Amino acid sequence: MALIRGWVPAPGPFGELQREVNRVFDAVFGKQLGAPGRIRAGYVYPPMNIWETGDGYVVACEVPGLEMADLEVYVAGDQLTVSGRRAEAVPEQGVTLHRRERDSGHFSRAITLPGPVDSTKTEATLADGVLTVRIPKAEEAKPKRITVHLEG
Amino acid sequence: MAKTSEIPVGASRRNEEPPESYFVPATDIYETEGELVIVADLPGVKPDALSVTVQDNVLEIRGAHPAPQKAPGEALLQEFAAGEFYRAFQLPADYDTEKVQAGLKQGVLTIRLPKSERLKPRRIEVKAE
Known part of the structure; x- marks a missing residue:
């Protein structure tokens, strides 16, 4: 089955x-x-996958049908906001509707990241209906390798 | 005019067996004077990972949402996953399946099936007698 x-x-x-x-x-x-x-x-819309790397966070959102111009991505403090508008695919008039399952309209989703980030170096890319936002951690939040000196 | 209907799970009217486990893409279907239009959400899917088949008025959409080649790091939140998708619809017998067109743009598949000439609305000239 x-x-x-x-x-x-x-x-x-x-x-x-x-x-x-x-x-x-x-x-x-x-x-x-x-x-x-x-x-x-x-x-919740859009669905998100979030990963933490040593240097930052990678956030992927499924936003099929949207172009970059339809999307707004903000980073403020430790908060990431993704908002936009999804257009209706079905014309309003002159059609016979058989099935409507795809959502349309305005959306906005805000998530709080686990630590401080550097909003100035955030990068967003869109490919095949998936938005990927890469947000570096703030310098003080990045892991630092401590050199251990041998004494004596 | 007859409407498109979903082919239920387990029905034998299929072009090929569905995968063991699959996602069901959200789909809009509408009909204009000249064609039937099917719009399906397939985020992350590339054209080479997608197959659309029409046989005996059964339309099948199948393929896979890709997994990232390597997880970028430790997962904090996982709301969508990779995996196969599948959907099958019984089409009314009134479309020209030879002339079907399909396009994939930003993760949205649009399939256009022109109506056969016989079914297009025709204006009848009324003459004064």
Whole structure:
């Protein structure tokens, strides 16, 4: 039986709990629960993946159909805000609608990063409907290698 | 006019078997006077990782959302994942599947199927008698 996947539990203990709840739910109700779209449960837009590297943070957002001109990316303090507007694909008039599942309209999402960042060196790129924002950590937050001197 | 319908999981009316586990792309479908337009969200997908097939009026979309080649670092939040996607629709028999056009732009797939000539609305000249 095919498993339809809708969303991904977060890493860490809460994700583990969600995965366990999913397993029980799937066992009771079967696995075909996925609604169309990439993310549904606890729905927020745009869905994000965030990684921490030694020097900074990498944030990827799925924003299919948007161009850079439709997007605004701000970094203020330790907060990253991604906002924009997604245009409606279906013309308003003169069409017969068979199905509408894609969301449209304004969105804004703000996330707080775990530490201080250097907003002036933030870079954002857009490719294939995925926005990637690279935010370097503030100098004082970067890991520093301490040279150990041998004594005596 | 007949509408497009989703082919349910487990139905035998398919071009090929669906993957074991898959995402279902959000899709808009609408019809104009001249064509049927199917718009599907496929973020991160490149044209070579996507296949669109039409056979016996069954339209199938399949492929994979790519994984980053190497995780950039330690994951703090994971709300979307790599993996295969799949969707199948039964089309009304009134479209010219020979002339189907498909384009992928910024992670959005648009498929256009022209209506067969027979079905296009035709203005009938009314003559005074």
